[in-house]
Every structure is written in structure tokens, then in C-alpha cells.
Amino acid sequence: MKQLMLGNEAIARGAWEAGVTVSTAYPGTPSTEITEYISHYNEINAEWSVNEKVAFEVAMGASIAGARTIVSMKHVGLNNAMDPFMSISYPGVNGGLVVVVADDPGQHSSQNEQDTRWLGIAAKVPVLEPADSAECLFFVKEAFTLSERFDTPVVVRLTTRVAHSQSIVITGEREVVALKPFDQPHGKYIVAPAYARKRRVVAEERMAKLAAYAESTVLNKVEDGDSSLGIIASGVGYQYAKEVFPDASFFKIGIANPLPRETITTFVKKCKRVIVVEEVESIYEMIIKSWGLSVEGANLLPRVGELSSRIIRERITGTAPALLQAMSENQIPVRPPVMCPGCHHRGPFYVLKKLKLKVSGDIGCYTLAASPPLESMHTSICMGASIGMAFGFEKARGKEYAAQSVAVIGDSTFWHSGLTGLIDIVYNKGYTTVIVLDNSITAMTGHQDNPSTGKVLDGSSVIALDPKKIAEAIGIKRIREVDAYDIVALEKVIKEEVAAPEPSFIVTKRPCILIKGLELPDETYVVDTEKCIGCRKCLAMGCPAISFVDGKARINQLQCTGCGVCVNVCPVGAIVKSQGGAV
Amino acid sequence: MNIVIVAVGGQGALFASRVLGAVALGKGFDVKVSEVHGMSQRGGSVITHVRYGSAIASPIVEEGYGDMVIAMEMLEGLRAVPFLKKGGTMILNEQVIHPMPVITGKMAYPDDIAGKVAAQGITVHRMDALKMACDAGNSKVVNTVLLGAAAACVSGIDRAIWDDTVKTLAPRKYLDVNLQAFDKGYTMVKGNTK
Structure with missing residues (x-):
């Protein structure tokens, strides 16, 4: 059936059609929807894993035990899984093992622009790169065939624009694939040096065979056009270039590693430029030039940020239409993402700012606390790093600095990779205070369950892990829980805990305001304009429901969730409940 | 046809783009729809792209080649002007949502946005879609009001196809509200262009 599908949905469909029975992943934009769509297929045993490393390990085990298996993650997630990868x-594998990695050029939702093609080259595994949803579906199926034929994991590399664009696909039937026997020769899956040295040679032989395969595969495509201009491209870059140069000759790369030397050489020699x-x-340019061929690329196109048809048009043809502009760009206020009205995180960060603490942050919606007006997060580097980094502050600046700094981390990120950092603090006699912002969901990526939500991917219930019990088991004595909306209590507890000469563990609780079916308070809050002195203190909370009109604060009644965090911020008590209030 | 939908994260740009995509697919066009997921959905500027025609390569509308912008918020409409070609159309919701630099007093919210956009030779259909959505029965169907307005500007597609597609894609519980919202937007623009 012909239908519109998101790239990520087409990956899921391709995996199902390829007979996959096991799927693992940790959510991360732009890869998350792959696993959400996979969860709709009953034939696939799918899970949200605790982190990408575990996801990869479960997938390896499933593959070696004979099942066709897919594991999905975002580009920086692969860093977490780098050891198994x-x-x-x-x-090598047993049942086909496909690793889908979604890169994020332009850093729409990521800390860097790292390119997974490099990592495929480094790992000596093939990398496929689809350019639209139809190719997502087809390439994933082909990836399973390759994985089993060449005894290798296969990477399917997406980028945001492929993962998050819908285009037309024609779906097929599911291939029923039996489990492969689990009886490989002794030592194949043992990486002790004596065995691994032998496999090292096999990996080289495998890449040579794959290079021969790349010369004739349908994954690569030559489109003969005007030979005065030849374009070599892959993924969405191919689509942008096709838009600008519909008549040019194209070499469309579908397998990014290894590249087919002979067919590319023939193509380059056939074209004038x-x-x-x-x-x-x-990457392609460097490899092709290493073959002694003359091509252009980096001399024309930027190496930072996403490409676009316009960039290609401007840089290569030198002409692009002048753009309409109703107001100069720097006069138009930017609209960065913000914490939602009623967000769990607003109260804790307001208090951290008030207490002037150095805040070691992490990855999640709460990273928005780094932006104005809260600006109360000072570092945020990678998943789970906040805890170890705060301990690093203490190591560098002395134990007394633990009274001036904290680590903050979300519930899902804590399970992902915060726990080991916490053990390190206790083991190495640190004083650092750790705050887990528990909003009962993995929020930023669109509400996935995690070990403390009490639910798994298929929606069924499971025991909810309690971070406090883990902290207790590790040996932390000072463990507190606070309502994230109660900024008076938050301030008191945080003050006490950072001052304590031993590690402290604070959990702030309130579910993410966007969780479906969440019961909100009946009453919203309004500003009593008689009392409001226009001091703007409430605006410093960064609540999008509060604006400043005619010298007074105003609360948008459509947006207000009734969380009441702003009430204690107002110095004159001008924020009151909408019912029975003065307004 | 190149359509860009701009909104504040959470306003429902995805639904509008999916209806447009489905309608175009039903008419036998090649279609690409580019969506936004992730961080910017939290109240930031969001842009989705819908392109259809005989053969579509890029999923993204190139600046200067847009036929229509559907702006779910005024400031976002202003920001999206460079997407439009000369003589393009903008469906402009009069709703104002202050971004953080305005809330904190660092910048002013620009005035007379509709006038500024129209001065670029753009056909502007402005409406209070929030009020129209509330009249239809739910403040959340602003997106469907504007979708209806956009549909009225697209030639060659029967009204019934739009209605059927909204019926297919809208949540069952909010079907009537969505159909009413669509009609309000559609009727308003048809009335303007008669």
C-alpha cells in the first residue's frame, strides 16, 4: 500500500518486514519514534533500555542467540554504547544485527554535530545512508541481509531531516525468519586476545568483501545527466542538490562505508566537474581525493551546520533569489524553547539561583534552566555527567566548595548514567549534594517510560524503582524528598543539605505537566493589579504564562496551570487564586 | 506547492501538516512533509514544511520559493516572511504569544505585523483564530481553523476531500469541533476572496 511515512516509521516498518523479533533503544531526538512505532508490532519484543550501552548489549545478546535484532539511538547515544559497538x-553476529543511529546536523536537539560515518569507519562496519522514507524501509531490510551475509553489525545512519520527514513508501509483507542456531565454533564471541587476534584478520577480509559488494549494489545509484556537472551525494544532501541541479549527473551513495572505488572513479572521469x-x-571527499581523483566540496560548502538547497544554490551557482524581509532579522525577538507553565523544574531552579549555587546540570528539559531568565545551570556536557562533574568541582576547589554547588539530574538521566557517579561520590568520601528532578517521565524526547515510572514500553506495569532506596543502599544517610512546587520547603532543604559535611540526596517530585490525563488544579492564578507594583520579580521565573502589560504583570488564563509557584515569589502578595480573588 | 507552517511549540503544527500531506497524497501527488520533534517543541519556534507536486526531492521549502505560510502566531509569521516568494500568501493568526526576550523586557514585541508583511506584496489573510477556535468549542483547534483558511486558498481540491481527511486524522473525541473549526477558517477566507 502506498502511504506517507515518517523516516523513523519506515525504519520500524522495514525492521518488521525483515522479520526482526527483538528491538532495543534509549530515546533520543531524532531517533525516538523508531522504537515507538516498533512497539506497535506484536511480533517484536521491544524495550526502552536503561541506556544505549545496555540497549546495545541486549541487542548483541539477542543477535548472537539467533534473532534478527535492531537497536536504535541518537548519534551521541552511540558514544555511550561505544564499547560494545x-x-x-x-x-561479528549471528542473527542480523542492525544499529540505527540518527545524527543531528544543525544541532536541533543535540550538543554536537558528530558524524556517525566516522564511527562506522573506525569500527570497520558497513554504514548505509537512506535519503527518504522509501529508502529507510528498503535499506533496513537490505541491512539485515548484509549483516548475515557478511557476519557484521550494520549501521543505518539517518539525519534529522530523513528521520523526521514524511515521504511516500510502498509497504510489503513480513518475512518470517527462524531463529538461527546458537552453536557457533568456540571462541567466536570471546574477545580474549588469543581469539580476538584471529577475528581481527577476519574483520579486514570482511571489509574487502564489502568493498567488492559496494561496486555493484543497488544501494548506490548512478543517474546519468548532463556530464558537465557531476554531484556525489548521500542522504538529504542528495535531495537538496537534486532540487538545485535537476539535470546534473549524480552518483548517489547509499553505502557510505566502504565506498566503491571503481564505480566512483569511472563517474568522476566521465564528468567535467x-x-x-x-x-x-x-568524509567522501577526503577518501575520493586519496584515490588521486580531482573533486570539489569543502572549498564551496560549509562544514558547520545543516546544508540546504539555498546554501548549495548560493555557493555553487553564485546566484540565489533575493529574499523578502518585513523586518531585519536582529529586530525580531527570538523564541527559544522554554519550560512549560506548571513545569516541575521551575521551582528548584528558581531556588538554586536564589541561593547562588554553582549548578552542575545534565541533559533533559531542565537544561532549559541554563537560558534566561533563570540562568541557573552552569555546566551541562553529556548524559549523566552532572554528578561526577559536581564531585570534580569539590575535588578541585576543596571540600567546602560542596556547600556552594550541587548536581541536578532528571529521573531518566539518573538511571541512564548518573548512578555510577553517585557511587563514586560515596566511595571516594565526597560531600557533594545531588538533586534528582523526578517528573516521572522521560520528558524532552516526548514522554517515554523509564525505570522509575512503573511502566515499560508496551504499557504494562512493573515495579517502579525508587532513586531514594538506591541512594540508601549505596550508603547515603541524608536523603530528602520535596514537592517541586513548594519553593519555601525547597529552599530550606537545599540549604541544609549543601551545608552538611557528607553526601546528600534530594528528590524533587511533581509529574511533568504535559503527561496525558494528569489532573490539574481547578483554580488558576491571576494578578491583583491594585496590589502589583510592577517589580518584575515574577517574570524572573521564566513562566511563559506571565507577561508584562502596561506596567503590571499579567497571567494568561489559557496557559496558567495553577501550580502556584509564582505566589511565593511576589513580594506584595499580588498573585491570587482566580476564584474568590480580588480580580 | 510549497507550504510552510510556523508556530509556537505545542500549537499543533504537526496535525495541520499531516492533513495537508494526506490530502496531497490522495490527489496523486508526490509529497514530502518535514516535521519538528524534540527540544523546540517546548514553547520554541517550530517550522514544518509541506511540499507536493509531480516529483519532490527536498523535504524542506527553500527560502524564496514558498507559495504559502500558515502562521499560527504573529511574530512567527513575521519571522517566516523570507520563505515566501514574491506574491505569496500568508494565513496569519492574530494571536500574540510573548517570547522570553519580550517577557523579560529585553526586546519589544513588534507592532503592526500584518501591515509589515502585507507591505512586502504578500497576500495576507488575517484572523483571530483563537476566538474562532473557542467559538467552535475548543481553544486547542486554532490549528484546524488556520488549516481551513489555507485550504480555501488552495485550488483544485474539493472541500469534501478536506473534510474527509480531517475526519480521518482528527481524534474521534474532537471530531465535530475540528470540522467546525475547519469550516470557520475556510468560510472566512472564501468570504474575503469573493
Whole structure:
């Protein structure tokens, strides 16, 4: 059936059609929807794993035990899974193992623009790169065939624009694939040096065979057009270039590693001028030039940020239409993402700012606390790092600095990779205070369950892990729980805990305001304009429901959720309940 | 046809883009729809793209080639002007949502946005879609009001196809509200262009 599908949905469909029976993942934009769509297929045993490393390990086990298996993550998630990813390369697989990695050029929702093609090259595994949803579906199926034929994990690399664009696909039937026997020769899956040295050679032989395969595969495509301009491109870069140069000759790369040397050489020699169009990194260009061929690319196109048809048009043709502009861009106020009205995180960060603490932050919606007006997060580097980093502050500046700093981390991120940092603090006699912002969901990526939500991917119930009990088991004595909306209590507790000469563990509680079916308070809040002195203190909370009109604060009644956090911020008591209030 | 939908995260741009995509698919066009997921959905500027025609390569509307912008908020409409080609159309919701630099007093919310946009030779259909949505029965169907207005500007597609697609894609519980909202937007623009 012909239908519109998101790239991520087409990946899920392709996996199902390929007979996959096991799927693992940790959510991360732009990869999250793959696993959400996979969860709709009853034939696939799918899970949200605790982190990408575990997701990868469960997937490796499932593959070696004979099942076709898919594991999905965002580009920086692969960093978390790098140990298993690099280590499974030499041993190889059993049931097909496909690793879908979604890169984020332009950093729409990410800390960097790292390019997974490099990592495929480093790991000596093939990397496929689809350019639309139809290719997502087809390439994933092909990836399983390749994985089993060449005894290798196969990476399918997406970028945001492929993962999050809908285009037309024609779906097929599911291939029923039996479990493969689980009886490989002894040592194949043992990476002790004596075995692994032998597999090292096999990995090289495998890449040579894959290079031969790449010369003739349908994954690569030559489109003969006007030979005065040849474009070598893959993924969405191909689509942008096609838009600008519909008549040019194209070499569309579908397998990014290894590249087919002979067919690319023939193509380059046939065209008068050849430009390599690739986003961010000049990987193809570098390899092709290493073959002694003359191509252009980085001399014309930027190596920072996403490509676009306009950039290609401007940089290569030198002409692009002048753009309409109703107001100069720097006069139009930007609209960065913000914490929602009623967000769990607003209260804790307001208090941290008030207490002037140095805040070691982490990855999640709460990273928005780094932006104005709260600006109360000072570091945020990678998943789970907040706890170890805060301990690093203490190590560098002395134990007394633990009274001036805290680590903050979300519930899902705590399970992902915060726990080991917490153990390190206790083990190494630290004083650092750790605050878990528990909003009962993995929020930023669109509300996925995690070990403390009491639910798994298929919606069924499971025991909800309690971070406080873990902290207790590790040996932390000072453990507190506070309502995230109660900024008076928050201030008191945080003050006490940072001052304590031992590690403290604080859990702030309130479910994410966007959780479906959440019961909200009946009453909203309004500003009594008689009392309001226009001091703007409430505006410093960064609540999008509060604005400043005619010298007074105003609360938008459509947006107010009735959380009441602003009430205690107003110095004159001008914020009152909408019913029975003065307004 | 190149359509750009701009909104504040959470306003429902995805639903509008999916209806447009489904309608175009039903008419036998090649279609690409580019969506936004992730961080910017939390109250930030969001842009979705809908392109259809005989063969579509890029999923993104190139600046200067847009036929229509559906702006669910005034400031976002102003920001999206460079997407439009000369003589393009903008469906402009009069709703104002202050972004953080305005809330904190660092910048002013620009005035007379509709006038500024129209001065660029853009056909502007402005409406208070929030009020129209509330009249239809739910403040959340602003997106469907504007979708209806956009549909009235698209030639070659019968009204019945739009209604059927909204019926298919809207949540069952809010079907009537969505159909009414669509009609309000559609009728308003048809009335303007008669």
C-alpha cells in the first residue's frame, strides 16, 4: 500500500518486514519514534533500555542467540554504547544485527554535530545512508541481509531531516525468519586476545568483501545527466542538490562505508566537474581525493551546520533569489524553547539561583534552566555527567566548595548514567549534594517510560524503582524528598543539605505537566493589579504564562496551570487564586 | 506547492501538516512533509514544511520559493516572511504569544505585523483564530481553523476531500469541533476572496 511515512516509521516498518523479533533503544531526538512505532508490532519484543550501552548489549545478546535484532539511538547515544559497538565488530553476529543511529546536523536537539560515518569507519562496519522514507524501509531490510551475509553489525545512519520527514513508501509483507542456531565454533564471541587476534584478520577480509559488494549494489545509484556537472551525494544532501541541479549527473551513495572505488572513479572521469555534497564532514571527499581523483566540496560548502538547497544554490551557482524581509532579522525577538507553565523544574531552579549555587546540570528539559531568565545551570556536557562533574568541582576547589554547588539530574538521566557517579561520590568520601528532578517521565524526547515510572514500553506495569532506596543502599544517610512546587520547603532543604559535611540526596517530585490525563488544579492564578507594583520579580521565573502589560504583570488564563509557584515569589502578595480573588 | 507552517511549540503544527500531506497524497501527488520533534517543541519556534507536486526531492521549502505560510502566531509569521516568494500568501493568526526576550523586557514585541508583511506584496489573510477556535468549542483547534483558511486558498481540491481527511486524522473525541473549526477558517477566507 502506498502511504506517507515518517523516516523513523519506515525504519520500524522495514525492521518488521525483515522479520526482526527483538528491538532495543534509549530515546533520543531524532531517533525516538523508531522504537515507538516498533512497539506497535506484536511480533517484536521491544524495550526502552536503561541506556544505549545496555540497549546495545541486549541487542548483541539477542543477535548472537539467533534473532534478527535492531537497536536504535541518537548519534551521541552511540558514544555511550561505544564499547560494545567497537568490540562486536571483530566477533561479528549471528542473527542480523542492525544499529540505527540518527545524527543531528544543525544541532536541533543535540550538543554536537558528530558524524556517525566516522564511527562506522573506525569500527570497520558497513554504514548505509537512506535519503527518504522509501529508502529507510528498503535499506533496513537490505541491512539485515548484509549483516548475515557478511557476519557484521550494520549501521543505518539517518539525519534529522530523513528521520523526521514524511515521504511516500510502498509497504510489503513480513518475512518470517527462524531463529538461527546458537552453536557457533568456540571462541567466536570471546574477545580474549588469543581469539580476538584471529577475528581481527577476519574483520579486514570482511571489509574487502564489502568493498567488492559496494561496486555493484543497488544501494548506490548512478543517474546519468548532463556530464558537465557531476554531484556525489548521500542522504538529504542528495535531495537538496537534486532540487538545485535537476539535470546534473549524480552518483548517489547509499553505502557510505566502504565506498566503491571503481564505480566512483569511472563517474568522476566521465564528468567535467565533480562536486561532493555532504553535510558537516568531508568524509567522501577526503577518501575520493586519496584515490588521486580531482573533486570539489569543502572549498564551496560549509562544514558547520545543516546544508540546504539555498546554501548549495548560493555557493555553487553564485546566484540565489533575493529574499523578502518585513523586518531585519536582529529586530525580531527570538523564541527559544522554554519550560512549560506548571513545569516541575521551575521551582528548584528558581531556588538554586536564589541561593547562588554553582549548578552542575545534565541533559533533559531542565537544561532549559541554563537560558534566561533563570540562568541557573552552569555546566551541562553529556548524559549523566552532572554528578561526577559536581564531585570534580569539590575535588578541585576543596571540600567546602560542596556547600556552594550541587548536581541536578532528571529521573531518566539518573538511571541512564548518573548512578555510577553517585557511587563514586560515596566511595571516594565526597560531600557533594545531588538533586534528582523526578517528573516521572522521560520528558524532552516526548514522554517515554523509564525505570522509575512503573511502566515499560508496551504499557504494562512493573515495579517502579525508587532513586531514594538506591541512594540508601549505596550508603547515603541524608536523603530528602520535596514537592517541586513548594519553593519555601525547597529552599530550606537545599540549604541544609549543601551545608552538611557528607553526601546528600534530594528528590524533587511533581509529574511533568504535559503527561496525558494528569489532573490539574481547578483554580488558576491571576494578578491583583491594585496590589502589583510592577517589580518584575515574577517574570524572573521564566513562566511563559506571565507577561508584562502596561506596567503590571499579567497571567494568561489559557496557559496558567495553577501550580502556584509564582505566589511565593511576589513580594506584595499580588498573585491570587482566580476564584474568590480580588480580580 | 510549497507550504510552510510556523508556530509556537505545542500549537499543533504537526496535525495541520499531516492533513495537508494526506490530502496531497490522495490527489496523486508526490509529497514530502518535514516535521519538528524534540527540544523546540517546548514553547520554541517550530517550522514544518509541506511540499507536493509531480516529483519532490527536498523535504524542506527553500527560502524564496514558498507559495504559502500558515502562521499560527504573529511574530512567527513575521519571522517566516523570507520563505515566501514574491506574491505569496500568508494565513496569519492574530494571536500574540510573548517570547522570553519580550517577557523579560529585553526586546519589544513588534507592532503592526500584518501591515509589515502585507507591505512586502504578500497576500495576507488575517484572523483571530483563537476566538474562532473557542467559538467552535475548543481553544486547542486554532490549528484546524488556520488549516481551513489555507485550504480555501488552495485550488483544485474539493472541500469534501478536506473534510474527509480531517475526519480521518482528527481524534474521534474532537471530531465535530475540528470540522467546525475547519469550516470557520475556510468560510472566512472564501468570504474575503469573493
